[in-house]
Amino acid sequence: MKKEFYVVIEKDEDGFYVGEVPSLEGCYAQGRSIEELMHNMRDVIEMCIEEDPAIHSEFIGVQKVSIDHEPADA
Numbered sequence: 741m742k743k744e745f746y747v748v749i750e751k752d753e754d755g756f757y758v759g760e761v762p763s764l765e766g767c768y769a770q771g772r773s774i775e776e777l778m779h780n781m782r783d784v785i786e787m788c789i790e791e792d793p794a795i796h797s798e799f800i801g802v803q804k805v806s807i808d809h810e811p812a813d814a
Contacts, residue, residue: 743789746799747781749774763799764788 747759752770757777761767767788771777 745785747778748802749777761785761788 745761745763747761749757749759752758756770756772757774758768758770759777759781761781761784764785767784769777769780769784771780
């Protein structure tokens with residue numbers, strides 16, 4: 741059976757792409773490119789659902805929040 745998961749992707753300070761599957765607790769991977777990240781994510785997702793198939797929750801979505809922010813003087 742084919743399952744689909746959403747991956748939230750960020751780029752860290754070292755230039756690596758870091759992915760997280762919000763519906764699978766503790767399911768993270770990284771890669772030097774998006775392609776490498778997604779390859780690694782597939783492996784990690786398989787491990788996460790093999791360890792505990794019951795940890796899957798429903799991903800609802802992503803919302804953008806805007807705030808006014810003034811940096812503190814150092």
